[in-house]
Amino acid sequence: MQFLVTMTTQVPDGVTEAEVDEVRGREAAHSRELVAAGQLLRLWRPPLQPGEWRTFGLFEAKDADELEEILASMPLRVWRHDEVMPLASHPNDPASPTPLDASATEYFTIFRLTVPEGTPAELVDEKVAGEARRTRELAAEGKLVRLWRRADGPALGLWQTAGAEELTTILESLPLWNWLETDIVPLTVHPSDPAHAAV
Known part of the structure; x- marks a missing residue:
């Protein structure tokens, strides 16, 4: 089972920069161990305000209890809320x-589908089938x-994609686009992301 974890770190007052560096070094080393074990799949940085320290992590675990064991094993957990x-x-x-594609920018999209009241079932089925075809095409194109x-839900x-403009063009090509409420979250590279380490 996969989990997306938002990890927010707040270093307490009085902790020295050397202590922070030491914990971050252990965190990076342990992240490599979790990658090798197949438990940590990806890491990203979301948009951050000044002073924020937040990471998105994609994890693999058999259930929520195993995931908690994984998260608790990470050195930064002492200062972190997940x-x-x-x-x-x-x-x-x-x-x-x-x-x-190491040259591309990654994005999360959050889609909420609302079918207009009174829409014929045949039209819904047609758009859903078209959506499946279009997503296969976009996967084949590497998008x-x-x-x-x-x-x-x-x-x-x-x-x-190459940027926000290309992503918008792609999303507007989806057959269900007019029925979707969409949030877009731009992502930046995390230094310990296993996908970039492998490129």
Whole structure:
């Protein structure tokens, strides 16, 4: 089972820079161990305000209890608060994750689908089938990396494009676009992200 974890770190007053560096060094080393064990899949930096220290992590664990053991083993947990989002499979998730394009910018999209009242079932079926075809095309083009269902209902997509303008063009090409409420989260590279380390 996969989980998206928002990890927010707040270093207490009085902690020296040398102590912070030491813990961060141990965190990076332990992250490599979790990657080798297949438990840490990706790391990203979301948009941050000055002074914020926050990371998105994609983890693999058999259940929430095992995930908590993994998170508790990370050195930065002493200063960190974790928000866990369980992820479920999505029928349009690419059969094989799209390889990373190190020159592209990655984005999360959060899709909330609302079908207009009174829409004929045949039209809904047509658009849903068209959406499946279009997402396969975008995966083949290297734009759609992953697609999950979030525990709270919306779909979570991971994309890589040349920039925000290209992403907007892609999203507007989706057959369900007019029925989607979409949030876009730009992501930046985390120094311990295993995908970039492998490139």
